[in-house]
Amino acid sequence: MGAYVLRRLMLIVPTLFGIMLVNFVLVQFVPGGPVEQIMARLAEGGLATDRITGGGQEVASAAAGGYRGADGVTAELRAQLAAQFGLDRPLWERFWVMLGNYARFDFGESYFRSISVVDLVLEKMPVSISLGLWSTLIAYLVSIPLGIRKAVRDGSRFDVWTSGVIIAAYAIPGFLFAVILLVVFAGGSYLQWFPLKGLTSDNWDELSLWGKIVDYLWHITLPVAASTISSFATLTLLTKNSFLDEIRKQYVITARAKGLSERQVLYGHVFRNAMLIVIAGFPGLFLAVFFGGSLIIETIFSLDGMGRLGFESVVNRDYPVVFGTLYVFGLLGLIVNLLSDLTYVWIDPRIDFESRET
Numbered sequence: 001m002g003a004y005v006l007r008r009l010m011l012i013v014p015t016l017f018g019i020m021l022v023n024f025v026l027v028q029f030v031p032g033g034p035v036e037q038i039m040a041r042l043a044e045g046g047l048a049t050d051r052i053t054g055g056g057q058e059v060a061s062a063a064a065g066g067y068r069g070a071d072g073v074t075a076e077l078r079a080q081l082a083a084q085f086g087l088d089r090p091l092w093e094r095f096w097v098m099l100g101n102y103a104r105f106d107f108g109e110s111y112f113r114s115i116s117v118v119d120l121v122l123e124k125m126p127v128s129i130s131l132g133l134w135s136t137l138i139a140y141l142v143s144i145p146l147g148i149r150k151a152v153r154d155g156s157r158f159d160v161w162t163s164g165v166i167i168a169a170y171a172i173p174g175f176l177f178a179v180i181l182l183v184v185f186a187g188g189s190y191l192q193w194f195p196l197k198g199l200t201s202d203n204w205d206e207l208s209l210w211g212k213i214v215d216y217l218w219h220i221t222l223p224v225a226a227s228t229i230s231s232f233a234t235l236t237l238l239t240k241n242s243f244l245d246e247i248r249k250q251y252v253i254t255a256r257a258k259g260l261s262e263r264q265v266l267y268g269h270v271f272r273n274a275m276l277i278v279i280a281g282f283p284g285l286f287l288a289v290f291f292g293g294s295l296i297i298e299t300i301f302s303l304d305g306m307g308r309l310g311f312e313s314v315v316n317r318d319y320p321v322v323f324g325t326l327y328v329f330g331l332l333g334l335i336v337n338l339l340s341d342l343t344y345v346w347i348d349p350r351i352d353f354e355s356r357e358t
Contacts, residue, residue, distance in 0.1 A: 004246050005338065010336045018100070019330045024095050027319070032319045035081045083317075085111060098323060107324035112316055117324040120309065127199060127305030131297065134224045139231035144278065147239025152266070154244060162239075170233035176298040178226035184299065186222060194222050197302030207269075223301045235278070242274040276344065281337065 043108045082088045086097075102106065107117035115123075146166075150159045195201070199219045200212075207215055246252065247270055255265045295307035306325070313321035 003165075005342070008338045008341070012331070015334060016314075016327070016330055020102075020327060021095070021100065023326055024091075024323070027322070028091065032317060033087065034085055034319065035075075035078060035087065038081060039302050042053065067308050094209060102324070102327050108320040110321050111318045113318075117320050120321065121306070121325060121328065124304060124306050124309045127303050128299065130199065130220055131223055131227055131303075131305065134220060135228040135231060135240075138224065138228050139176055139235055143232050143235035144275070147236045147278075148243055148266070148271075150236065151243035151247065154240075158207040168232050168234040172229060174230060175300060177229050178222070178297055178300045180221045181226055195219050199303060223297050226300070228295045239274070239278050242277055245268060246270045246274040247324070279343065 044238075079088070105118075109116050110120055111122065119149060134199070146162065151164060153159050154204075181194075182196065184190045185193045195218065199216065200217050200221070201207075204212065204215065252265060252270060255269050260268070292306050297303070297306045298305045309321065310325060313320075
């Protein structure tokens, strides 16, 4: 097993290199870089350079002296901005410098915010972790017992109507369900049971420990409900089908013939084999919820998390944030895939990746 883990760890480097290279090349074909973003803001009459880091004072002074209203920005200012962002260097040099810095986990500073990329990500990450972790845990806590119940009562009225409910929930777009929750429960046209936005109240620092826990759960209820609604169908049906497949195998018939109760057969023999694929997929499911699907939810509920950060950085062409988060998330994704394989082995020692040919 050690050799397999070592091979997978060694494959992370070329895989991550390929991810960064492809995205770096694609970005070069996207019109409107950071320099053009600043020029557009200057053309609209606003001094956009007041938020630029790393020599921002010099650029701001040049902008103030060089900006001529409708005439736009001077070529000298354009050159200064390109030099400040490092965009005056050849593509291959910029790419290798970026990889060298990223190998040391040095992601630089945001072009448009006076903060490092690491600090910016750490500032936004708690919101996305909250959504991803709670959504994944609730999906598992509901879907696994429901899937087992549906497998035991396969074909019954309970199985039919629960399938209809979860499939209908799966068909509802997350953003639409979020809007419905706001209208009904957050001071829209009906009830005002939950807050409209944010993860904490304005008096958060004044609350006791228990008060902070209650306040946090009060704020997170609607966003988690909106992001979880579509997760039940896949996981529930996967659990049901996995149990049905195991229940029909010969070892289950043998266990019943020995006089074991249905509960002993179900949880003593079937559960471990049936739950292999479900439990082993937990790291990947959490990562998927964490990475995707949070932008709309965060926007609707005014949550300042990784989804909004990624979207705004792409729109603003904030390359350090774009590539820094891509590098970190790509690395995490590769590590989580390895952890998923190790989870398979931990749950079922009969699985041996070492004997597989690479």
